[in-house]
Structures are given as C-alpha cells and as structure tokens.
Amino acid sequence: MPTLRREQLSALSSGLLKAAGASDEEAEIVTRNLVKANLVGADSHGILQLISYVNGIRSGVIKPGARFEVTKESPSTALTNGNWGFGQVVCSKAMKLAISKAQKVGSAVVCVFNCNHIGRLADYTQMALESDMIGFICVNGDSAVAPYGGKKAMLSTNPLSYGIPAGKENPIILDIATAIVAEGKVRAALYKGEKLPPGWILDSSGKPSTSPADLYQPPLPPAQAKISGAIQPAAGHKGYGLGLVVAILTGALTGTLCDPEIISGLTNTVYINVIKIDEFVALQDFKNRVDRLVRTIKDSPKAEGFNEILIPGEAEVIEEEKRTKSGVTIPDFTWNALTKLCNEYGFDAEKLLDD
C-alpha cells in the first residue's frame, strides 16, 4: 500500500484526468476536491473516485468541456443545467453564482440538474463561508436508504452540508448523510472484513444485518458493487424526513429526478442556499457570537469516554494536519486500478512515488 504526499496525489489525479480528456481548469478543480477528501480522511470521496470518473468520461456520462447554463433566473434564484460536465466543476460554478446573487440581494437559492458526482460537500459550503456567508448544500444520488417503516432502498443517503464562518475558532462545517451512515463506511468495513454495528443496514430481503456484504449485489468486492439491501435512515423518522426533503429540494425542484429514478451511479442533483450575514448583523458581531458559543460548548463538561467536544468540521481539520505530514495511504486495490488506468494512457503512476 503506497503512501502519497499531497503533491503526489494531485499530480496523479490531474495527470490522469487530463489524459482522459479534462481541460487544465477542470482537472485542477476536480483534483482539489478529491485530494482534499483524502487529506481530511474521507477516502471514499478521494482519488478512488478517479476510477468512476475516467470510466464516466469513456462511456460519455461525464462530458469534459460541458457548458454551465443558467436556464431560469430571478434576483435571488437560479436553475442551472450542468450539461453533464464534471460535478465539481459544475457545482463550483453554481456555488459562485449563489454567492454573487446573495451579495446583491441578501440570500440566494441555486439548483443544478444534469450534473455528475460533486464529491465532498464541505468544499462548497467552505466557499460560502470564505466569502463571509452561510452556505448550505444538499444533493441526491443513487437509491441506498430505506424509508422509516420500509425495507427497500428508496432514497439516496441524501447528504447535506452547512458552512458557517467563525472568528478565532475553526469555522463550522457540518457534512452529514441523512442516512445513519454514509455508504462509503459500509464499503470500507467490507474491504477490511469488519462487522457493522446493529441497526445500520438491511439485507436484500429486508432483514437487519451486521455483515457489510449484505448491502451489495454479489459478486464482491468490485469497486462499484450495486446496492441490493438498504441503509437505515439516521434517527428513524427524523433522518428519513430530512432525506425526503433533500430528494425534493434537489429532484422535484429541478424538474428532474427524484431518488428512485436516478439514471446513472454518477448522477447528482444539487440544491444550494447562501445567506449574506451582514444583511442581518455586523460580520464581526456574528463571528464573535459563533466563537463564544463554540468556546462555551468546547469548554463544557465531557461525557464519559470523551476527552474533547469537537465542532462539526474539526475532526477533518485535525486529520488534514496529520495527513499533510504523514501522507495518504492508498489501498492496493485502489492503487492497482489507478496505475492500470494510467498505463492505458501511457502515464506511469509508479514514477510519482518516492524512491
């Protein structure tokens, strides 16, 4: 299992994407999102995704050079068509549009359809908070989650993210699935041969299971095994309700797909909301209040088994510092698939490794 530094991960990702047909700008935007995911510990959203992306380009699902198109617009809203470009490229443009609209009229909602996998959500809400705004994003995808009271996957893990700027404290970046667990964690347990905690998944017959293999169609473990069981929603009816809302904000509001209809494993449909803080309160006042709340919570008594109370996004900050020094270890399965792809483009990934 090779360990790669940030620069090595970036060179691999960028090199492969450009070889497969991405422009310099597209390769840079997608690479930034994937490598950041590896650095913060979200490996399921890291360079592993290059395998799907390159296959997506080859099969015509991802269209490099696609035009980002605003199809309907009001002062504080926009509906946009990604024309099946790279999800990260499309979604970055949508977030920029939302920020610029909120800058003018105070708040904005931007939706995107015909969009591929946008990767880790936190990157987009971070764009908003770096513009001193509050950012919200949610996204749908392939069905993987049972409704509360059901036993068949009818909704995607329908994740959502909020980004909120702070002053001296780390910003708050919440990035959570409305399912009890992200699908990537079940897959990780499968590869490691570990059992799941009770209550996470149902098998294809709808029975509770602790065996990660029961979530997928055999044969296993291919990288893109299809889901035949179902993940449970977070907190029963609560996560189910939120997941259903996400399905509608992204699917029905874009006039495209709601979850059970998603057509490609790479499809994401996106809802973005941005709020300009200083239309409400002076920015510094807001940041001071966030700092005070964060500090008060972090200084409050710890539960048994906890040394620290973390703020959403803080675990990722800590992991990124660690992995920036230590590098990111890529499982052999992923590494072999990536080097094979690189070879097909006459590009020697092994050369990127340290001697």
Place this chain on the structure above:
Amino acid sequence: MPTLRREQLSALSSGLLKAAGASDEEAEIVTRNLVKANLVGADSHGILQLISYVNGIRSGVIKPGARFEVTKESPSTALTNGNWGFGQVVCSKAMKLAISKAQKVGSAVVCVFNCNHIGRLADYTQMALESDMIGFICVNGDSAVAPYGGKKAMLSTNPLSYGIPAGKENPIILDIATAIVAEGKVRAALYKGEKLPPGWILDSSGKPSTSPADLYQPPLPPAQAKISGAIQPAAGHKGYGLGLVVAILTGALTGTLCDPEIISGLTNTVYINVIKIDEFVALQDFKNRVDRLVRTIKDSPKAEGFNEILIPGEAEVIEEEKRTKSGVTIPDFTWNALTKLCNEYGFDAEKLLDD
C-alpha cells in the same frame, strides 16, 4: 379528565387570553396554533401552554399589542424585532413577510428576535406551502440538549420544520427536534410514570438514565420544572451538528442570544426561509413529482412491524381527523390549572364543558 371539542378548546383559549389582555386578533392567532397542536396530538404544545402564556403576560415577559418591527432589510432578507409580543403573532407576521419577499424575488430569509414561544413549528411552514412555496423554519430556546461528547445541556432541542406542497397526496410537513426526543415527551413519560428508552437522557451528573425525573430539578412534577440533566442529540454528532447550526441561524444571525444565554423560558429566536417553487419549475410539474415520489415510497415494501410507511406530517393528519371527532382529553393537572386561571379572571371554564 374532561374531553373537549375543537370549539370548546378554542373558546377556552380565546376567552382566557382575552381576559388576560390579548386583543381579539392575538387571541385568535395564538388559539389557532395551540388548538391545532392538541388536535394533531402534540399536547405539549397545546392549551397546556396557556398557563405559561398567562403567567408571561402577568410578569411582563409577553407584551400584548407589541409592534412587529423590521429593523434591517434587503430584497430577499429581513431582520425583525418582535418586541416581545406573542410568539405566534410575531412569527406569523415574519412568515408572511418571507412569503411576500419570495413572491417578489424568488426566495427569502427572515429572522426574528425578541420573540416569545412560537408553539408548533408546522403551522408556519404550512402557511408557506399553502402559498405554493417551500417553507423552512427553525428556532432556539432554553438549553436542554448535551453536545455530542458532552454531558451538560448546552443547546436547546433546536427543532426545525419543512413544509412542501404536494398535488393529490398530503403535503409534506416535517417537524422534528434535532434532539433525540422533544422535551415534552420526556415530561409526558414523567406524568405517566413510565421509563424512557435507553440513550435518551443524562442525569444532572451526566450519567445515562431511563428515569424521566432525572432530567429535571426537584421538586416534581410542577408544570414548568427546570432542566438539570440533558437530552441526547439525535443520531449523535448529526443531531448535535444540526442543533448547533440552528443555534447560530437563530441566535448569532439575529445578533442576539445563542442557546446557553437564553434569558427566559419563553424566549424563541427564529430563522425562516421561503422558496418560490415556480421560479424553478412549473408548480404542477413540481407537485406531480412530489406525488409520484410519495406514492412510490408509500407503495414500497414495509419493514417488519409496520403496516404503512408514513410521510412526514401524515401521522398528524390522521390524528387530527380522529381527535376532531373524539375531542381532546385534557389531563386533570392541566385542566385544574387552567380553570383556576379562568376563575381568577371571573371566567367559568367548567361552563364550556358538555353536560
């Protein structure tokens, strides 16, 4: 335990509020919210609240006749001051303002500070969906919930609600606490002498408990017992993260209070977001898609122990039909407190009852 019909509940609520100083309009708005809560089964937000409200008027916390004031405004945002009027009156005006702004510019965010208890959230998002918009509201209040990794109450149950119109199906009205359970359900278990499921609460020393009394300061059970323990967040870090976001959207964004600082048990600070659907897609198209998703989910295979998959808000529709026929039974404790208050205003509540 008397059982009252809708009209009787309304007459009691309206009579008592007017006797205590509310205008006709204020009494009507507050009464509609409280009686609806009783009818849909949310008794903790029903006419029980009149006890706090009348005491709030007497102590000067609730100010009948307060002016609803817009203190800062942009095309798609407004910061508003409730001047400590009735929460329901203030919040209805804020929702109307949000709807009218979204009507003009596509979407809107309206926040409210200096506001008292707004009651059941679903009523406000229902206003939005009845205007063919998507409504979102969240609210903070008294500290009751431990952060993930902590053992002291630092956040309120910080609930949130989404309202989404459908076509032929019931509208989707999600109304959930970001805590694992609403505080009213712990109180209900206390009154009934029941144990709680494991994982709901911590006692005042931070130890897990299944005894509802452990959430409160003795002596018990007064109607407004103070919280000394803590409720756990829903789904661990997920509910905690969402609760923290709610605290900031309502507290920091209004330049007022974040949770641990809330000054009165009646204080609510509010964040509202409204989206005009037909700025994105034709309304009928949207409703058809929502109907189809709802129908597909409801028709999907049921989990063991479930005969039906409910859509958020559907349990309330069913309960309202039932209670509209059967009437609402008011516990003796509540009834005695209410009749006592009525008597103090020379108003005989017993006369409202059927012979």
